[in-house]
Amino acid sequence: MTAPAHVVELVASMAAERPAGLGATRLVCVDGPAGSGKTTLAAQLGALLPAQVVHMDDLYEGWTGMRAGVDRLVEWVLEPLAEGRPGRYRRYDWGLGKYAERHSVPLADFLVVEGCGSASLGTERFSPLVVWVEAPDDVRLERGLERDGAALEPAWREFMREEREHYAEHRTRERAHVRLDGTGNLVED
Structure with a gap:
């Protein structure tokens, strides 16, 4: 999905x-179910703002790590930035099943965080702009099986179940400031 320029x-x-909720940094959280088009939108925003983009997939410990990934986002990236220090995280390598290289998240005007759980209730204190992206x-x-392979269908279906529970608990769609469909167009309720 490439969102229209406008x-x-x-x-x-x-x-x-x-408001800048991370010290002087404004936070944009691009959230929504897996396979909706969040990564592409985040890249577009990162280029336009300009902003570093942090991917929640780098913070999960694989398919069952959404909740812990959200905690890592807050502890490793958002809290340090809010305190005026750069954030840091280690990217989780799904293929190897372990943490890989370290990444720094510098102080900047904007930070875009994309991925399932990026706009959890735990991020509210950092005044994020919440962008919700959805698709059937x-x-x-x-989209997911095309990218990851048909053998991962059971993992995908379990992740889809887990994310539905997460979004119901955190009311992410309802809290969003803007909603987009899987083609990048605005959703009007």
Whole structure:
């Protein structure tokens, strides 16, 4: 999914209007179910703002690590930035099943965090702009299996179940400032 330029520009202007909740840094959380198009949108925002993009997939310890990944985001990245220090994290390598290289998250005007759980209730104190991206389950599953391979269908289905529970608990869609469909267009409720 590549969002239309006017949508990316709208989201970027909304981000610029948000209070800086991480010291002097404004936080943009691009959240929504797996396979909806979050990564592509985050890359577009990162280029336009400009901003570093942190991927939640780098913070999960594989398919069952969403909750712990959210905790790592807050502890390793958001809290240090809010205290005026750079954030740091180790990228989890899903293929090797262990942590890999370290990444620094410098103090900057904007930070974009994308991925399932990025806009959890635990991020609210950092005043994020919450962008919700959604697509039908069958489309998401097809995209995921095309990317990851058909052998991972059971893992995908379990992750989809886990994320539904997470989003119900955190009311992420309801708290979003802007909602996009899986093609990058605005969703009007």
